Amino acid sequence: MPSASRVYSYSAVLMGSPILLKLFSHDEALASRVFRLIKQYEDLLTVNRAQSQVMDINHAAGRHPVTVSQPVFELIRCAKTASLYPGSAFNLAIGPLVKRWKIGFKGDTVPPADDIASLLSITRPEDVLLDEANSSVLLAKAGMEIDLGAIAKGYIADRVRDYLRKEGADLGLINLGGNIQTLGSPEGGWSVGLKKPFAADELIGTMDVENMSVVTSGTYERYFEQDGKRYHHILDPRTGYPLDNELDSVTIVSKNSIDGDIWTTLMFGMGVEKGCAALRARPDIEAIFVTKAKEVIFSSSHLFRFTLLDNGYRVTDSIA
Ligand code: FAD
Ligand code: MG
Numbered sequence: 001m002p003s004a005s006r007v008y009s010y011s012a013v014l015m016g017s018p019i020l021l022k023l024f025s026h027d028e029a030l031a032s033r034v035f036r037l038i039k040q041y042e043d044l045l046t047v048n049r050a051q052s053q054v055m056d057i058n059h060a061a062g063r064h065p066v067t068v069s070q071p072v073f074e075l076i077r078c079a080k081t082a083s084l085y086p087g088s089a090f091n092l093a094i095g096p097l098v099k100r101w102k103i104g105f106k107g108d109t110v111p112p113a114d115d116i117a118s119l120l121s122i123t124r125p126e127d128v129l130l131d132e133a134n135s136s137v138l139l140a141k142a143g144m145e146i147d148l149g150a151i152a153k154g155y156i157a158d159r160v161r162d163y164l165r166k167e168g169a170d171l172g173l174i175n176l177g178g179n180i181q182t183l184g185s186p187e188g189g190w191s192v193g194l195k196k197p198f199a200a201d202e203l204i205g206t207m208d209v210e211n212m213s214v215v216t217s218g219t220y221e222r223y224f225e226q227d228g229k230r231y232h233h234i235l236d237p238r239t240g241y242p243l244d245n246e247l248d249s250v251t252i253v254s255k256n257s258i259d260g261d262i263w264t265t266l267m268f269g270m271g272v273e274k275g276c277a278a279l280r281a282r283p284d285i286e287a288i289f290v291t292k293a294k295e296v297i298f299s300s301s302h303l304f305r306f307t308l309l310d311n312g313y314r315v316t317d318s319i320a
Contacts, residue, residue: 007186010035015042015153017177021160024171024186033167034160034174041156044072045148047095054146058095062142065131071159073135076128079151082262083125083237089269090262091237093123095145103233103242104222110231116240119143123237150234154215154261157181161257178216181257185210189305195220196311197248197290204296204313207288208305209253215260217268218249218290234268245271251288253303259285272297 010021010031019038021031046052053068054076060066068076079092096119102108111119127140139146153176160174161181171184182190189208196202197220207214219232219242236243250267252260263285267275272289279287279299287299288306296308296315308315 012038014038015046015177016048017153018175019177020173020175022173023164023169025169030164030167030169034163037160037163038156038176041071041152041159044069045075045152045156047145047147047149054148057137057139058145061139061144065129065134065136065138067134067136070135073130073137075148075151075155076137076146077130078155078258078262079146079148080125080128080130082151082266083128085266087269088266089234089237089243090150090265091123091125092146092148092151093125093128093139093144094235094237095147096122096143097235097240098147098149098233099145101231101233101235103224103231108224108231110226120240123240150217150265151258151261153177153179154213154257154259157213157257178218178221179257179261180214182209182212182214194251194288194290194296194306195249196313202311203309204290204311205306205308207251207253208307209303212253212255212303213257213260214251214253214304215257215264216249216251217264220248234265236269243268246291246293247271247289248292249290250275251290252285253288254285263287275299 006024008023008026012019012035021034044053047054053072057066082090083092100111100119122141122143129138129140157174157176157179161183164172164183171186173182173190180192189210192207192214193203194205196204223230223232232242234243250264252263254260267287276299286303289297294313296313
């Protein structure tokens with residue numbers, strides 16, 4: 001098996017996020033092709049610029065359907081399905097609220113309650129109408145906006161894994177700003193850090209994984225403070241305000257990174273107890289909850305090996 005000393009790292013900034021690629025061969029050309037692939041998906045999916053296929057749909061809201069490419073259609077279909085799970089906190093139509101709050105962007109501020117209430121009425125996932133035959137998407141009401149910020153990095157991480165495999169790489173890791181997908185099994189597995197919330201570069205512990213994705217969503221990733229209160233970027237689609245419960249972060253270990261990206265949001269909405277109960281039906285997906293009370297709670301832990309570092313956190317194996 002290859003040893004860790006032969007790992008080569010390549011980095012870029014794309015999608016407003018630091019991107020890290022690790023390969024077991026020195027291959028600048030392959031790294032450039034991977035970053036180009038990520039950029040192509042960013043250009044299709046971004047809502048942070050005036051033009052992209054998703055923005056074309058948003059600009060036509062309440063007026064006409066827009067035909068999009070197959071990957072964009074499939075990702076939107078997948079995001080809509082996740083949004084329609086009973087009680088789902090995931091909502092692909094959350095765009096108007098994300099744009100109003102601007103959390104993580106210049107000008108972030110708490111909107112007036114009336115604004116939030118009226119924007120909520122144009123965030124219904126049922127109003128994202130898909131036409132399979134024409135590969136087109138219509139937003140039923142004017143002002144609606146799709147936002148794929150909670151799923152697109154997971155989708156892209158899986159495409160990078162598939163591309164590396166096609167190019168003959170059997171070991172690799174891509175980190176899209178906290179969405180990690182790994183390829184193969186180096187000696188000892190891939191060691192992925194579990195971040196300590198609100199403590200820049202400190203870790204709670206490490207997870208060793210092989211051929212697995214590790215996705216973390218945290219309240220500490222993007223937030224602002226106003227009048228002594230912290231407002232983070234994962235919004236509760238039922239209230240229009242940031243999700244407020246016992247959690248600082250949720251990490252999902254799963255085969256596919258798109259599942260990790262969806263389920264971190266679902267778990268944020270459910271909290272520890274309901275989340276663990278829901279995951280009993282999904283042995284292919286495991287959650288690591290980090291609570292404000294400095295607990296680390298696993299839904300189960302068959303897919304990874306966890307090592308706790310000594311820094312004030314304690315592990316509870318499972319509440320199940
Ligand atoms: P996650 O928890 O996975 O997702 C949170 C994000 O999803 C929020 O930021 C919001 O966009 C959205 N969201 C909030 N609540 C919900 C909900 N209930 N249901 C569904 N979605 C929700 N950042 C920049 O600063 N500049 C850029 O130019 C930029 N371009 C990007 C382009 C692309 C294609 C993508 C995918 C992301 C880009 N981003 C950019 C980052 C983006 O704005 C989000 O901050 C990021 O995707 C959040 O990822 P996460 O894993 O931290 O959080
Ligand atoms: Mg997500």
